[in-house]
Amino acid sequence: MSATLELSGVHAGYGDFQALFGIGLRVEPGEAVGVVGPNGAGKTTLLRVISGLIRPTAGSLRFDGTDLAATPAHLLPSLGIAHVPENRRLFPHLTVEENLKVGAFSPAARAHFAERRDRVYDLFPRMKQRRHQLAGTLSGGEQQMCAIGRALMCAPRILLLDEPSAGLAPIVVKQVFDLVRRIREEGLTVLIVEQNVAQVLRVVDRAYVLETGRVAAEGRSADLVADPAIRRSYLGGH
Amino acid sequence: MDSFLLEALVNGILLGGVFALPALGLNLVFGVVDVVWLCYAELVMVGMYAVWFLYTQAGWPLWMAFAACLPVVSLLGLLLHLLVVRPLLASPPINQVLATGGVLFLLQGAMTLIFRTDFRSLGVDMPPMEVGEIFVSGTKLAAFCAALLGAALLWAFLKFTYVGTAIRAIARDREVMPLMGVDPQRIYLIASAVGGALAGLAACLLVVQLDVHPFVGLSFGPITFMICVMGGLGNMLGGFLAAFLMGIIVSVGGFWGSTEFSYVVAFGFFIVTIFARPRGLFAR
Numbered sequence: 001m002s003a004t005l006e007l008s009g010v011h012a013g014y015g016d017f018q019a020l021f022g023i024g025l026r027v028e029p030g031e032a033v034g035v036v037g038p039n040g041a042g043k044t045t046l047l048r049v050i051s052g053l054i055r056p057t058a059g060s061l062r063f064d065g066t067d068l069a070a071t072p073a074h075l076l077p078s079l080g081i082a083h084v085p086e087n088r089r090l091f092p093h094l095t096v097e098e099n100l101k102v103g104a105f106s107p108a109a110r111a112h113f114a115e116r117r118d119r120v121y122d123l124f125p126r127m128k129q130r131r132h133q134l135a136g137t138l139s140g141g142e143q144q145m146c147a148i149g150r151a152l153m154c155a156p157r158i159l160l161l162d163e164p165s166a167g168l169a170p171i172v173v174k175q176v177f178d179l180v181r182r183i184r185e186e187g188l189t190v191l192i193v194e195q196n197v198a199q200v201l202r203v204v205d206r207a208y209v210l211e212t213g214r215v216a217a218e219g220r221s222a223d224l225v226a227d228p229a230i231r232r233s234y235l236g237g238h
Numbered sequence: 239m240d241s242f243l244l245e246a247l248v249n250g251i252l253l254g255g256v257f258a259l260p261a262l263g264l265n266l267v268f269g270v271v272d273v274v275w276l277c278y279a280e281l282v283m284v285g286m287y288a289v290w291f292l293y294t295q296a297g298w299p300l301w302m303a304f305a306a307c308l309p310v311v312s313l314l315g316l317l318l319h320l321l322v323v324r325p326l327l328a329s330p331p332i333n334q335v336l337a338t339g340g341v342l343f344l345l346q347g348a349m350t351l352i353f354r355t356d357f358r359s360l361g362v363d364m365p366p367m368e369v370g371e372i373f374v375s376g377t378k379l380a381a382f383c384a385a386l387l388g389a390a391l392l393w394a395f396l397k398f399t400y401v402g403t404a405i406r407a408i409a410r411d412r413e414v415m416p417l418m419g420v421d422p423q424r425i426y427l428i429a430s431a432v433g434g435a436l437a438g439l440a441a442c443l444l445v446v447q448l449d450v451h452p453f454v455g456l457s458f459g460p461i462t463f464m465i466c467v468m469g470g471l472g473n474m475l476g477g478f479l480a481a482f483l484m485g486i487i488v489s490v491g492g493f494w495g496s497t498e499f500s501y502v503v504a505f506g507f508f509i510v511t512i513f514a515r516p517r518g519l520f521a522r
Contacts, residue, residue: 074415074418104400105420
């Protein structure tokens with residue numbers, strides 16, 4: 001069912017601008033792994049390179065033995081890679097249910113549309129209430145539910161989450177991390193990029209600290225929280 | 239109300255239905271592919287020649303000539319995308335406009351070579367019908383109904399199918415589509431084929447009302463572009479409504495003056511619209 005995601009020596013960027021310099025990263029089945037670091041460290045680029053939106057200039061990306069760099073991006077959801085992008089990127093002029101429908105575009109997912117939609121509605125009853133509402137009219141927290149629901153429509157084996165708490169009020173941030181916790185409890189593998197280091201380290205098993213496109217540190221959440229350097233840089237001192 | 243004015247109004251609505259189809263097709267392609275098919279009216283023109291040829295020269299029944307016209311122009315739309323638009327997708331918009339504009343002259347020239355510049359008529363007409371105090375052309379009424387049916391089918395396709403929903407989605411955010419398992423290039427192809435089929439349907443409805451000649455596109459092409467811009471480029475519903483508005487302006491303008499005068503009124507209205515609401519009449 002689940003599979004291992006493994007990156008080694010990944011370089012990537014945009015045109016002349018290089019954002020990632022030799023990233024190595026591993027996510028085991030059933031794990032929740034965080035990627036933290038300052039703005040511009042390359043966190044979003046890392047997720048974009050995994051889901052095929054940009055291509056690595058060097059290095060290897062493998063998922064369950066498949067070479068991701070050699071697979072067209074639009075086939076990756078069928079392989080079980082779902083990416084909830086930065087700023088959610090819902091289709092604001094489509095209803096909640098239509099957003100889910102676009103998420104189930106690949107032929108394999110279409111056959112299971114009704115069943116998976118109902119599972120998303122079980123997970124997020126709020127989405128069932130709002131199913132015929134335009135996604136653009138949802139609150140920030142609801143939009144995040146809708147975006148995660150849309151990603152779940154391809155029955156992912158790994159869920160990539162890019163800054164799920166960005167731009168949300170503190171009380172909603174807490175709700176979003178509760179969502180992530182529930183998804184974990186469903187047994188789904190999660191790779192989550194966050195600015196909110198204190199919160200994310202409570203949800204994930206392990207984390208990587210990215211600085212200027214390189215892995216500066218990695219370890220178990222508990223060890224990172226205890227690390228004085230990490231505390232100073234990311235957890236507000238003490 | 240004066241029955242002649244009423245007749246002009248009804249004719250305007252009927253005319254609007256026929257304008258609506260090419261406006262929908264042009265908006266569909268622009269919304270999805272982000273390229274304006276400047277030669278859209280010429281695709282319709284080729285479709286009109288196809289119907290004329292199959293019916294009057296090859297001796298096919300009219301319904302078969304109509305049925306063949308749709309796939310022929312749809313294929314033409316596909317070829318236009320594959321051979322002209324796709325290689326230029328990453329080019330500046332001006333290059334895309336020039337290239338599809340080049341195809342406009344190519345199609346006009348090709349049809350002139352094959353069929354010369356003679357005006358060709360299908361020679362079919364349906365008897366006018368008397369509705370209350372006014373007369374309505376049976377041909378125009380039938381064309382109007384077929385146009386509405388085509389628009390309704392397009393709506394159902396966009397609303398209820400996976401591909402249609404993806405088409406509405408891609409018009410808003412193309413970069414994120416691969417994450418949904420959608421190959422944008424495939425959606426571009428489908429939109430081009432559907433856009434071509436709409437031009438084919440428009441050809442069927444126009445060929446019973448207008449004589450065919452290589453430059454017949456000029457009599458409805460410019461007004462189709464005006465309708466699309468007035469409705470907001472890429473805005474399907476806006477284009478659909480603007481088509482009826484334009485049909486009424488042309489028809490009622492013609493009632494007070496000549497046909498030429500009605501086009502002056504229509505273009506004048508267009509220019510005012512562009513100044514007052516540059517993003518379209520229905521932009522929020």
